[in-house]
Amino acid sequence: MLEKLREIICEFVQMDPQSITEQTNIRTDLGLNSLELVNLAVAIEDAFDLEIPDRAVVGIETVADVMELLETYQED
Amino acid sequence: MVYYFTWEHDVPSLPPRWEQLLSPERVHKAMQYKRESDRRLCAWSFLLLRYALFCEYKTLDMPHWIYDENGKPHDSQKKYCFNISHCDTAVACAVDTREIGVDVQDFRPVSEAVIRKVCSESEIGLLQRSAQPEKLFAAFWSGKEAFGKQNGNGINYDLQAHTFWLQDEVPLLARADAPAVKTQLTDRFALSVCAFRDADVIAVSLTEMQKFLMRLLC
Numbered sequence: 001m002l003e004k005l006r007e008i009i010c011e012f013v014q015m016d017p018q019s020i021t022e023q024t025n026i027r028t029d030l031g032l033n034s035l036e037l038v039n040l041a042v043a044i045e046d047a048f049d050l051e052i053p054d055r056a057v058v059g060i061e062t063v064a065d066v067m068e069l070l071e072t073y074q075e076d
Numbered sequence: 077m078v079y080y081f082t083w084e085h086d087v088p089s090l091p092p093r094w095e096q097l098l099s100p101e102r103v104h105k106a107m108q109y110k111r112e113s114d115r116r117l118c119a120w121s122f123l124l125l126r127y128a129l130f131c132e133y134k135t136l137d138m139p140h141w142i143y144d145e146n147g148k149p150h151d152s153q154k155k156y157c158f159n160i161s162h163c164d165t166a167v168a169c170a171v172d173t174r175e176i177g178v179d180v181q182d183f184r185p186v187s188e189a190v191i192r193k194v195c196s197e198s199e200i201g202l203l204q205r206s207a208q209p210e211k212l213f214a215a216f217w218s219g220k221e222a223f224g225k226q227n228g229n230g231i232n233y234d235l236q237a238h239t240f241w242l243q244d245e246v247p248l249l250a251r252a253d254a255p256a257v258k259t260q261l262t263d264r265f266a267l268s269v270c271a272f273r274d275a276d277v278i279a280v281s282l283t284e285m286q287k288f289l290m291r292l293l294c
Contacts, residue, residue, distance in 0.1 A: 025108075028108040028114070029110050031111045031113070033163065034230070034231050035186075035190075038194065039186070042189045046189070054193065055232055057231075058230060058231055058232040
């Protein structure tokens with residue numbers, strides 16, 4: 001899952017995919033703003049074929065949070 | 077009152093000894109950013125707040141913030157309300173006696189899926205008929221963010237449920253007994269303000285900012 005997330009994230013930010021870890025912070029490490037976060041959420045929804053509620057997107061701080069969301073909504 | 081400053085290419089360099097001009101908490105936050113441009117934006121937005129506070133209240137005191145349960149910052153002494161925003165081409169700061177929200181968003185392409193996640197059906201119709209959909213989407217987005225930032229929810233609300241209409245080709249959201257959202261477009265970004273009263277929007281030049289900061293350092 002992390003590998004796929006790295007690929008998606010690197011479509012939005014120019015960085016070495018291997019430098020992205022579960023602890024990577026979406027705002028301070030990747031520099032994503034709110035709109036870019038929505039863009040990322042949409043790309044993740046497409047890639048994993050699921051729907052993430054808007055309200056869940058707001059709480060995302062780290063890559064680990066994204067992975068947790070994926071686990072939650074994939075189960076649903 | 078809303079103040080903003082903008083630039084053409086890279087985020088301007090910070091002045092020498094910029095750390096002395098920020099609260100320790102803001103320096104800490106700025107240093108958390110990995111990218112230099114993000115660090116500069118974080119610092120410039122705080123410096124613009126200091127400029128705005130001087131213009132509005134003639135104070136040079138260092139702002140100190142407390143955060144509410146939604147993470148919205150407030151003046152620790154509750155003497156004024158403020159809100160700040162930045163994008164790749166501008167920083168903006170709003171100050172008022174009542175809660176106010178401001179947002180800036182530069183123009184960039186967005187996917188159909190993102191538009192469907194953010195906009196109402198009527199907004200989507202306006203975007204489809206627009207000659208400059210990127211500009212209009214940025215205007216809708218900044219308006220929705222300014223609305224959420226005014227009430228402290230950020231984008232944690234049903235974005236599609238608050239439909240903007242166009243007045244003089246820019247989005248407007250106005251309802252009785254509620255703060256109105258007004259947007260204006262520059263050649264680089266959309267700037268939206270959500271306030272209980274009409275807020276003047278003032279462009280500040282980098283030279284003006286630098287002069288003010290030199291004064292602060294003296």
